Amino acid sequence: MTHSEPTDKRRLYGRRLGRPLNTERQEAMDHLYPRLEVPQSALTQKADISPASLFDTDKTAYWMEIGFGNGEHVAAMMQQNPDYGYLAAEPYINGMAAFMREIRAWDNQNVRVLMDDAIMLVKSLTDDALDGLYVLNPDPWPKSKHHKRRIINPDNLNDFARVLKSGAKLIMATDVDDLAEWMATQAANHPDFEWTATQADDWRVTPSDWIKTRYEQKGEKAGRKQSYLIFERT
Numbered sequence: 001m002t003h004s005e006p007t008d009k010r011r012l013y014g015r016r017l018g019r020p021l022n023t024e025r026q027e028a029m030d031h032l033y034p035r036l037e038v039p040q041s042a043l044t045q046k047a048d049i050s051p052a053s054l055f056d057t058d059k060t061a062y063w064m065e066i067g068f069g070n071g072e073h074v075a076a077m078m079q080q081n082p083d084y085g086y087l088a089a090e091p092y093i094n095g096m097a098a099f100m101r102e103i104r105a106w107d108n109q110n111v112r113v114l115m116d117d118a119i120m121l122v123k124s125l126t127d128d129a130l131d132g133l134y135v136l137n138p139d140p141w142p143k144s145k146h147h148k149r150r151i152i153n154p155d156n157l158n159d160f161a162r163v164l165k166s167g168a169k170l171i172m173a174t175d176v177d178d179l180a181e182w183m184a185t186q187a188a189n190h191p192d193f194e195w196t197a198t199q200a201d202d203w204r205v206t207p208s209d210w211i212k213t214r215y216e217q218k219g220e221k222a223g224r225k226q227s228y229l230i231f232e233r234t
């Protein structure tokens with residue numbers, strides 16, 4: 001299988017290859033991925049692509065997950081909500097291949113995937129397109145000179161606010177305290193988002209229906225505390 005090389009300047013991440021894929025993952029990439037991939041023609045970055053136009057049938061709600069890793073969370077969500085349509089972005093081919101391998105035999109493949117910078121897809125979506133957005137354990141970029149690369153930043157929050165419906169959820173999580181504080185501050189300072197926390201320690205309490213990824217479980221074992229930052233689009 002060949003993948004086209006990134007051409008767009010935004011495509012900083014595109015299709016990074018780590019370990020070689022095993023046979024099952026390669027097969028899933030060859031056969032399933034092309035069926036579920038968001039087409040290039042939809043990456044207009046012109047706010048003119050409705051999520052419904054990416055699926056064969058209408059869905060009752062549309063959610064997006066940015067940086068899904070191996071896709072464990074989005075896969076669980078797809079099973080929990082078979083009537084929803086999911087948009088899921090992850091630039092790492094190993095993560096994408098693991099996810100494709102996981103769902104390859106499922107009847108309900110209610111997801112469309114992007115193996116690239118999620119922001120390209122966000123910028124392509126119409127206003128009020130999404131019922132919710134997950135950003136789980138984003139890269140922390142610990143050095144302060146790299147903080148501007150953090151996915152939760154004022155520019156991206158403007159884009160998220162545009163594509164989220166009024167009342168839609170922006171759900172963020174991290175086990176890096178400095179990043180938790182950063183994300184909470186950025187979102188709380190944005191005029192279009194309101195923190196749903198009602199008590200001081202709400203953000204330390206695991207929501208009842210939470211799906212823990214392997215990444216989160218590893219962090220817990222290492223003694224790190226997860227923060228759950230749930231904001232609502234006003």
Ligand SMILES: C[S@@+](CC[C@H](N)C(=O)[O-])C[C@H]1O[C@@H](n2cnc3c(N)ncnc32)[C@H](O)[C@@H]1O
Nearest residue numbers: 067068069089090091117118136137139213215
């Ligand atoms: C620390 S991992 C967490 C993975 C997963 N969300 C979890 O909780 O297990 C962060 C992921 O975000 C992805 N990522 C970083 N920047 C991204 C972007 N602009 N668009 C989509 N994914 C991105 C990375 O490739 C990486 O897999």
